[in-house]
Amino acid sequence: MNTITARQQEILTFIQQTVEQKGYPPSLREIAGHFGMVGTRGAFKHVAALIRKGHLRKGPGARALEVISQSQTARAVQSKSAGRAIPILGRVAAGQPILAEENLLGHLTVDPSLVRGREAFLLKVKGKSMRDAGILDGDLVLVKRQADADSGEIVVAMVEGEATVKRLIKKRGSLILQPENPDFDPIVITEKDASFQILGKVVSLIRPVV
Amino acid sequence: MNTITARQQEILTFIQQTVEQKGYPPSLREIAGHFGMVGTRGAFKHVAALIRKGHLRKGPGARALEVISQSQTARAVQSKSAGRAIPILGRVAAGQPILAEENLLGHLTVDPSLVRGREAFLLKVKGKSMRDAGILDGDLVLVKRQADADSGEIVVAMVEGEATVKRLIKKRGSLILQPENPDFDPIVITEKDASFQILGKVVSLIRPVV
DNA sequence: TAGAATGGTATTCATATGAATACCATCACG
């Protein structure tokens, strides 16, 4: 049941590659066209078989194919010897894509176990506001992209057009960005502050001494 | 022209996250629904603006949105990149080869720029004696193997059968291992202490948060 | 203060797309 035919593997690989390359899966007609088929029925049957065998998932609507096991195993295979190149950001300007080129300081290869699966970036920390959490000026924090976080977690957030690293405290609906240094004051986020945004959660730290 | 409004950034982030999570972009109606809009026109205009500003690309057919700058760097993130697998040591027992198997906790892939050329290992730090240097319990220090070091550098040294991380101070021929925490006392090395040995110099630090 | 850009509601339309029906060829397998 879990066994897959050679032809089905071809189809699956093509779908996988298209998703990897363009960010969205091919339509049935694109699959059929790529393999020289005339109608869509052939491609449809293969896709149906792959869904039945658990290699694909189908969401509602058009072009809603999600690749299941293939990408997961591919990721697990990568985790052995190779690393992932993570972009290093110096600053994060408001109203721009986070990974805008002018902010990019370079890339650093990081062990996949530190960034399992998700989009991530490295941010060069400025200032000493998180000193007592062992995060010093110049450290690189590895940030997993997510729009929310749990209370007590250390996050990177946009406040007044600046990306800042603080501990997030949720208290009766209000948000506090808590520094880990008595010389600094907490930042309280009022509900209506639209400029506030959580960019991600700090999942690791890398300090290039010297 | 390249500037993006806050709302557009929200939309772009949502598209980005959906692609990242499911492997295909949301439809206009899914975007509209997620932001509480009624029709598709609002979402459509934002998408059009993002295409015009170069942050998205539109292929032929339905649900064929490709995220440009964001996903390209995100894709670069996914790309494999060469790193060096560095052994992680939990403890270092006296009178044994440093890399003895029983001490090995595993391996971590590290960017080559952090360990240029030399033999290196990662040591899992125990205790809080280097707290004020931002080295916390559980951190991994990346150690470059060398038998000596300059005064002021942070080193890993064997003292009384234990590997310890301290700042090395050289003073008129005598050696001091200086903690970075007032709760701990410096260790003074007498010249004839044969059990003392510098294992290497700390060149980087990696903290796997959580 | 006029005008452009943003960010919408309400509605409609053309079509790309998934899915179905009917039929067929090949191959493995008991």
Add this chain to the structure above:
DNA sequence: CGTGATGGTATTCATATGAATACCATTCTA
């Protein structure tokens, strides 16, 4: 030797989806 699974062609159909027209409120800027 029949039977089921695979892998198709040819054709049709319902609809999810992108895109358009018309209109409006707000904000920012020249």
